[in-house]
Amino acid sequence: xxxxxxxxxxxxxxxxxxxxxxxxxxxxxxxxxxxxxxxxxxxxxxxxxxxxxxxxxxxxxxxxxxxxxxxxxxxxxxxxxxxxxxxxxxxxxxxxxxxxxxxxxxxxxxxxxxxxxxxxxxxxxxxxxxxxxxxxxxxxxxxxxxxxxxxxxxxxxxxxx
Amino acid sequence: xxxxxxxxxxxxxxxxxxxxxxxxxxxxxxxxxxxxxxxxxxxxxxxxxxxxxxxxxxxxxxxxxxxxxxxxxxxxxxxxxxxxxxxxxxxxxxxxxxxxxxxxxxxxxxxxxxxxxxxxxxxxxxxxxxxxxxxxxxxxxxxxxxxxxxxxxxxxxxxxxxxxxxxxxxxxxxxxxxxxxxxxxxxxxxxxxxxxxxxxxxxxxxxxxxxxxxxxxxxxxxxxxxxxxxxxxxxxxxxxxxxxxxxxxxx
Numbered sequence: 001x002x003x004x005x006x007x008x009x010x011x012x013x014x015x016x017x018x019x020x021x022x023x024x025x026x027x028x029x030x031x032x033x034x035x036x037x038x039x040x041x042x043x044x045x046x047x048x049x050x051x052x053x054x055x056x057x058x059x060x061x062x063x064x065x066x067x068x069x070x071x072x073x074x075x076x077x078x079x080x081x082x083x084x085x086x087x088x089x090x091x092x093x094x095x096x097x098x099x100x101x102x103x104x105x106x107x108x109x110x111x112x113x114x115x116x117x118x119x120x121x122x123x124x125x126x127x128x129x130x131x132x133x134x135x136x137x138x139x140x141x142x143x144x145x146x147x148x149x150x151x152x153x154x155x156x157x158x159x160x161x
Numbered sequence: 162x163x164x165x166x167x168x169x170x171x172x173x174x175x176x177x178x179x180x181x182x183x184x185x186x187x188x189x190x191x192x193x194x195x196x197x198x199x200x201x202x203x204x205x206x207x208x209x210x211x212x213x214x215x216x217x218x219x220x221x222x223x224x225x226x227x228x229x230x231x232x233x234x235x236x237x238x239x240x241x242x243x244x245x246x247x248x249x250x251x252x253x254x255x256x257x258x259x260x261x262x263x264x265x266x267x268x269x270x271x272x273x274x275x276x277x278x279x280x281x282x283x284x285x286x287x288x289x290x291x292x293x294x295x296x297x298x299x300x301x302x303x304x305x306x307x308x309x310x311x312x313x314x315x316x317x318x319x320x321x322x323x324x325x326x327x328x329x330x331x332x333x334x335x336x337x338x339x340x341x342x343x344x345x346x347x348x349x350x351x352x353x354x355x356x357x358x359x360x361x362x363x364x365x366x367x368x369x370x371x372x373x374x375x376x377x378x379x380x381x382x383x384x385x386x387x388x389x390x391x392x393x394x395x396x397x398x399x400x401x402x403x404x405x406x407x408x409x410x411x412x
Contacts, residue, residue, distance in 0.1 A: 050291060052210020081214070084287035111290070118297075135196040136294050137203035145196075161290050 003072070008034045008042055011070050015062045018055050019140055020158075022097040025059060029089025032082070042067065042075040047085045049161070050141040086111060087161045099124045103143070104157035121157050123148040131155075162344060166337030167278060168222055169240070170347055173335070173385055174269070175215035176241035179231055180393070181262060182208030183400050184249055193252050201255070204295050211291070214284045221280070232401040233408075236393040242384040244327035246393040253316040254324065256306070260299040260364070261328040265357045267292045272353065277345035300364050307368025314369045321370060329354075329380035 012031055017023045025031050025046070033045040044063055048056040060077055067075045087106035090098075095105035104124045109117055118133045121144075128150035136159070138145045143156045185205035192198025216227035224230060244262060249255045270292055273285035306313045332350040341347040358375065365372045383389070 047287075050207065050210065051214050051288060052206045052208070052291075054206075081283040081287045084283065084290075086290060135200060136298060137196070137200040139199075141203055141206060159294070 003036050003040050003042065005034045005036055008036065008044070008067075008072075011066055012044070012063065015059065015066050018058055018062075020098070020101060020103065022101045023094055025063070027091040027094030027097065029091065029094070030059070030085055031063075032080075032085075040074060042072055044075065044077045045082070046077065046079050047081060047083055048079065049085050053141055085161070087159065090158070098158055102155065104146070104155060106158050106160040109160055117160055118144065121146050123151060123153075124155055125153060126151040162278065162346070163337060163340055164222060166335070166340050167281075167346065168219060168224065169335050169337055170341060171215050171219050171222075171281070172240040173242075175212045175219065175230075176239045177245050177262075177266075177331075178208040178215070179212035180239070180241045180396065181245040181258075182206075182212060183396060184245065184247075184255075185259075187249055188255065197252070200298055204259075204298070207291055207295070211288050214288065218280050218284065228404065232404040234397075236389045236397060237387040239387065239389065239393065239397075240385050241389075241393075242327070242331040242333070243381050243390050244324065244331055244384075246384075246390060246396060247324075247327060248392055250320070251316070253306075253313075254320040256299070256302055257317060257320040257324050258328075259295070260303050261324055261361065262331070263292060263295040263299050264360050264364075265328075265331055265353060267296050268353050268356045268360070272348040276347060281346070303364055303370075304367050307365070307370045317368075318370050322373060325373065325375070326378050326381045329375065329378060330382050330384055332357075333380070333382045333385045335385065 009026060009031070012026050013024045015025045017025065017028055028049070030046050030049060031044065032047050035043045037043070046060060046063065056079065060079055063077050064075070088108050088111070090105065098105045102124050104121050107117055118136060120129045121131055121133070122129050123131050126148065128148055130149045131146050132149065134145045134147055134154070136144045138156050142159055144159045146155050146157055148155060182205045185201045185208060188198060188201035189205070190198065192201060212231070213227055216230050219230065220226055244258060247258070267289060270285045270289035273281050274289055276282040276285065303317070307317055308314070332354040334350050335341065338349055342349040362372055
């Protein structure tokens with residue numbers, strides 16, 4: 001088997017966020033590094049989206065299971081804060097998948113959070129910006145709740161962080 | 162670098178968050194409106210996650226694993242400020258405590274993200290982004306309710322007066338304070354408190370609430386050295402109740 005960083009990243013495309021099954025961990029931006037040593041030892045570094053996210057442990061095990069499924073027995077998966085996650089790390093493909101799933105993708109921003117970027121989030125159903133923030137806390141730590149005044153529906157946003 | 166000083170700092174950071182996280186979780190199912198129920202429950206989950214990040218750093222320095230540290234110590238071994246262990250009271254008290262606490266917490270994280278002790282700097286850099294949502298939540302409600310009805314203003318003012326001596330207790334200095342400041346690990350409680358006062362004053366000025374002269378208030382110290390109110394031990398007993406049935410259980 002040809003063990004390269006690119007190959008491992010392709011395998012990891014299979015691993016999805018358990019709560020947003022359209023989104024791969026690679027597109028989510030939580031895979032922060034893949035290394036293959038000369039003796040074919042694979043190291044995958046991951047970082048949590050939110051420190052209190054209960055799905056992170058599950059995702060780590062899922063990465064390990066996927067490596068094993070593809071015959072890679074010599075591996076280490078680390079969870080660290082070395083390269084902390086922020087929502088700008090979501091890929092363009094990931095953003096598109098989120099929108100199709102009915103979750104407004106987070107805006108790309110300068111990492112200075114204020115109310116302005118939480119108000120008037122674009123509705124993932126009708127693309128209207130005539131929306132209101134209802135609460136910055138939603139059904140999971142990474143989602144906020146909004147209401148669209150145009151299509152009169154509640155929707156969720158993957159929060160900017 | 163003095164490992165005892167670092168451990169002391171990590172314990173106070175972690176314990177504050179574990180205990181306030183537990184208090185926040187007590188709002189689950191009891192919030193005054195559904196959104197607030199979810200908000201306090203989400204902040205509980207965040208805070209317990211944040212405490213885990215700091216307990217993990219302690220484990221790397223040779224302390225016991227996070228579950229053991231969280232669930233098997235007695236009240237006099239906890240380093241949290243007394244502010245976070247006080248019962249939730251009514252919603253106005255929980256909201257005021259949340260406002261006073263999280264405005265200090267974010268400053269700690271901002272300053273610690275510059276720490277010369279790299280493991281703390283990395284964790285703080287990550288967590289300060291999450292705590293922004295807590296501060297935003299607290300400040301929005303204090304601004305809205307603090308300039309709304311007479312009852313809301315009276316209740317918040319009374320809770321503010323009651324919570325302030327405990328809030329000042331958050332800034333109790335460590336016995337390693339000067340060393341932490343000198344080595345660039347931590348900017349120190351005086352620096353955090355000065356910035357905190359600026360930020361909470363800026364919010365309170367936009368409301369009908371009055372911030373009393375802090376010089377006239379005696380801070381409730383002791384928490385950082387294991388002296389607690391009668392409310393902490395019952396909280397710990399409840400938190401560890403399931404764990405203690407079978408400490409070796411696999412979860």
